[in-house]
Amino acid sequence: MLVCFKCYFQSKAGKMRSQLMLCALVGFFLILKVNVNDAITFRLTNFVCESYNKSYAVFNTCRLKAVNRKKVLLNMNVTLLYPTNNIGIHCRLFKKANGYRPWTVDRKLDLCRYMRTRYDPYFKIVYGLFQDFSNINHTCPYVGHQILKDLYLRPELLGLLLPTGDYLLSLQWMFDKNAVDTNVSFSFVEDLLLSK
Numbered sequence: 001m002l003v004c005f006k007c008y009f010q011s012k013a014g015k016m017r018s019q020l021m022l023c024a025l026v027g028f029f030l031i032l033k034v035n036v037n038d039a040i041t042f043r044l045t046n047f048v049c050e051s052y053n054k055s056y057a058v059f060n061t062c063r064l065k066a067v068n069r070k071k072v073l074l075n076m077n078v079t080l081l082y083p084t085n086n087i088g089i090h091c092r093l094f095k096k097a098n099g100y101r102p103w104t105v106d107r108k109l110d111l112c113r114y115m116r117t118r119y120d121p122y123f124k125i126v127y128g129l130f131q132d133f134s135n136i137n138h139t140c141p142y143v144g145h146q147i148l149k150d151l152y153l154r155p156e157l158l159g160l161l162l163p164t165g166d167y168l169l170s171l172q173w174m175f176d177k178n179a180v181d182t183n184v185s186f187s188f189v190e191d192l193l194l195s196k
């Protein structure tokens with residue numbers, strides 16, 4: 001079984017660099033997974049929503065709610081006032097390092113096509129973060145209240161892909177010609193004893 005996990009190296013400049021490595025280790029995954037989830041802190045830190053045409057889309061709710069030190073819940077309720085069959089998403093991930101810098105993910109996709117065919121493997125990861133908390137799990141058209149309820153980040157979905165850091169996931173939506181932005185920031189801290 002091919003298992004993907006992260007190894008950390010101390011560079012000469014003293015900065016932590018991360019690499020994804022493929023390691024062929026049978027059965028290692030399950031043991032590792034338990035330890036990883038114990039050692040990971042995955043925390044939502046900010047959530048910003050903006051509709052650029054308020055006669056088209058209106059945010060009723062866009063907020064984070066901390067339930068304890070580790071767990072923060074995201075709630076969103078946006079009303080689409082007209083049905084649409086034409087939804088574009090520009091999905092970008094930024095990592096903080098003297099301001100946010102683009103980091104690995106920069107993709108545009110067609111949500112209606114995605115909901116029919118699940119054609120994009122990268123968006124599948126993003127979609128996996130929110131599908132269980134939302135009512136958008138259907139094909140186009142979309143109209144009315146679009147809900148994310150008490151969403152929290154689950155380390156098992158992303159934890160094996162990301163190095164420790166602060167991230168910003170920017171989703172720019174285009175409903176016909178009406179732009180909507182949702183930007184969510186999160187920090188990811190991992191305390192693994194796997195280096196060297």
Ligand SMILES: *[C@@H]1O[C@H](CO)[C@@H](O)[C@H](O)[C@H]1NC(C)=O
Nearest residue numbers: 053054055056057082177178
């Ligand atoms: C806002 O959306 C409405 C409804 O679709 C549309 O009639 C109007 O032209 C849009 N406004 C702009 C500035 O695009």
Ligand SMILES: *[C@@H]1O[C@H](CO)[C@@H](O)[C@H](O)[C@H]1NC(C)=O
Nearest residue numbers: 060061077078079145146147
């Ligand atoms: C979403 O917001 C609308 C408008 O405030 C409200 O009527 C509706 O009940 C809300 N839906 C949920 C699930 O909270």
Ligand SMILES: *[C@@H]1O[C@H](CO)[C@@H](O)[C@H](O)[C@H]1NC(C)=O
Nearest residue numbers: 115116131132136137138139
């Ligand atoms: C909703 O998501 C589940 C799990 O991914 C899937 O099995 C189901 O077919 C989806 N439902 C619709 C209506 O797309």
